[in-house]
Structures are given as C-alpha cells and as structure tokens.
Amino acid sequence: MDLGLKDRVYVVTGASRGLGFASARELVADGAKVVVSGRDEKQVAAAAAELGPNAVGVAADNSDPEVAQRLIRTAREHFGRFDGVLVSVGGPAPGFAADNTDEQWEAAFTAVYLGAVRLARAAAGELGEGGVIGFVLSGSVHEPIPGLTISNGLRPGLAGFAKSLAADLGPQGIRVVGLLPARIDTDRVRSLDALSGDADAARTANEAQIPLRRYGTPEEFGRAAAFLLSPAASYLTGVMLPVDGGARHGF
Numbered sequence: 001m002d003l004g005l006k007d008r009v010y011v012v013t014g015a016s017r018g019l020g021f022a023s024a025r026e027l028v029a030d031g032a033k034v035v036v037s038g039r040d041e042k043q044v045a046a047a048a049a050e051l052g053p054n055a056v057g058v059a060a061d062n063s064d065p066e067v068a069q070r071l072i073r074t075a076r077e078h079f080g081r082f083d084g085v086l087v088s089v090g091g092p093a094p095g096f097a098a099d100n101t102d103e104q105w106e107a108a109f110t111a112v113y114l115g116a117v118r119l120a121r122a123a124a125g126e127l128g129e130g131g132v133i134g135f136v137l138s139g140s141v142h143e144p145i146p147g148l149t150i151s152n153g154l155r156p157g158l159a160g161f162a163k164s165l166a167a168d169l170g171p172q173g174i175r176v177v178g179l180l181p182a183r184i185d186t187d188r189v190r191s192l193d194a195l196s197g198d199a200d201a202a203r204t205a206n207e208a209q210i211p212l213r214r215y216g217t218p219e220e221f222g223r224a225a226a227f228l229l230s231p232a233a234s235y236l237t238g239v240m241l242p243v244d245g246g247a248r249h250g251f
Contacts, residue, residue, distance in 0.1 A: 004231035006031035008083040011071045013062055013119065016043040018186045019136055020088035022222035023229075028054050030226055033079045035071055037062075062089050062115030063107075068122035084132035084229055085123045087116045091138075091188050092150040094195060100150055108150045113158055120165060120176075129173030132229050135162050139182040139244050147195065159240055166238035175237035177228045182244030183207075185215040211246030 010027055014020035016038030024034045024047070033054040038044035041059035048057030056078045060067045075082040092108035093100065120133050127133070139145065141159045144152040159178055166176035183189055183206055193202040207213055224243050227233055242248045 003030050009033045009075050009079040009081045011035045011085040013037045014088035016047045019221050021047055022218035023225035026222035026226040035075045063110040068119045072126050086134040087119050088136035094147050097149045113154050127174050132175045134229050135178045137178050137180050139180050141180050163238055178240040180240055180242045182247045183215045184221050
C-alpha cells in the first residue's frame with residue numbers, strides 16, 4: 001500500500017531512540033523526510049546518521065519554549081516544507097501517588113504536557129490543509145498503570161487537549177491523532193519491568209494479560225504511527241489508536 005509519504009516532511013521529537021526513533025525510521029522507509037530531535041546531541045546525531053540523508057538531527061529539549069519554532073524552521077530550511085509533527089517524549093518518573101515529589105510533577109508537566117502543547121500550537125500555525133499533528137501518549141489515557149502516577153495524571157489530559165485541537169483544526173483540513181502504546185519492547189518498558197525485582201517474571205505476567213500474548217515491537221508501533229501521519233489516513237482525526245496487542249478490552 002502506498003501511504004503517500006514520498007517527499008513529505010515531518011518533525012519527530014524524542015526520536016533518538018525508542019518509539020520516536022521507530023516512527024521516524026518507518027516514515028523514512030516509506031519515502032518521507034524527517035527532522036528528529038532529542039536532548040542528547042550525540043544520540044540524536046547518531047540516530048539521524050542511521051536514518052540516512054533524508055533525516056537531520058537537532059539537539060533539543062521539548063521543555064524549551066523556543067524549540068517548537070526551531071524544529072519547524074529546520075524542516076523548512078533543510079527540506080523545503082513542513083507537513084506534520086509527531087510529539088514523543090520520554091516517560092515521566094515512575095512512582096506512586098504518595099511518593100512523587102513536586103519537582104518530579106513540575107518537570108514532567110513542562111516536558112510531557114506543556115512542551116507538547118507548545119509544539120502542537122506552533123505546528124497548527126504553520127500547517128495547511130493536509131497537515132497532521134500526532135501525539136505519542138499511553139494506554140494510561142484509558143486505564144491507570146500501577147506505579148506510573150505522573151503519567152496517569154498527565155497523559156489523559158493531553159489526550160483531551162488533542163481531541164479539542166482536532167475539533168478546532170478540522171475545518172482547516174488539519175488532522176490531529178494520538179497513539180496509545182502499552183507494552184512495547186523498548187528500554188523504557190524493560191526498565192519498568194525491572195523495578196519489580198524480577199524483570200523476566202514481570203514480563204511473563206504482563207504478556208499473559210495481552211491477547212496476542214507478547215510485547216509489541218518498536219517496528220510495529222512505528223508502522224502504525226507512519227500510517228496515521230500519512231495521507232492514506234486522510235479521514236482519520238481525533239482518534240486515539242491503542243497499539244497494545246488487544247490489551248484494552250473496551251471500545
């Protein structure tokens with residue numbers, strides 16, 4: 001299936017590794033060009049080099065108010081256009097409601113929530129008909145995940161913002177979509193499994209709760225993201241797509 005991605009240009013944040021990198025890789029594989037960002041300069045440079053000539057890396061922190069315009073400007077300067085953004089950030093600190101500190105909440109709000117809102121607002125002002133704004137969120141949008149209280153608090157609110165933005169931008173032909181990963185086999189998920197003290201046992205128990213009986217791969221997530229961002233999904237907006245192997249049983 002031709003997704004219509006050839007020569008389209010996307011900004012993908014948090015793309016030096018994990019789900020952001022997997023998404024950027026699938027976009028490039030289908031003919032798109034990408035600006036990838038991450039906080040670590042060496043890591044983001046290595047990611048861009050691995051993606052090849054249709055990628056450029058920018059060391060940037062989503063919590064910086066100037067980042068959004070810088071990333072969009074980079075897309076236009078290097079590739080001559082800007083067609084969309086996928087906002088992905090590392091997960092906030094784990095912990096339970098009584099354990100997380102004010103400092104952890106404030107840092108996560110700035111990076112995960114406000115940073116994403118700024119990027120989306122900036123993109124909305126630059127995109128035309130056919131543009132798309134995507135958010136990498138979490139299955140916690142629908143069901144809290146034990147031990148991830150900050151994520152449980154912020155991700156549903158960001159999903160609500162995305163749904164509101166979809167309604168606002170729809171008349172302009174700009175789409176807004178979200179992806180809700182659950183147990184995807186990334187460093188982040190493996191580190192969360194290790195918090196139990198027995199990562200292998202935790203993984204086995206988690207897989208037993210997934211109808212497909214396995215964790216997803218970053219490549220599977222990336223393909224779902226590339227589709228949602230592509231013109232092939234041109235009539236999908238306001239959707240929150242679970243990428244979870246069927247772990248969410250509700251509608």
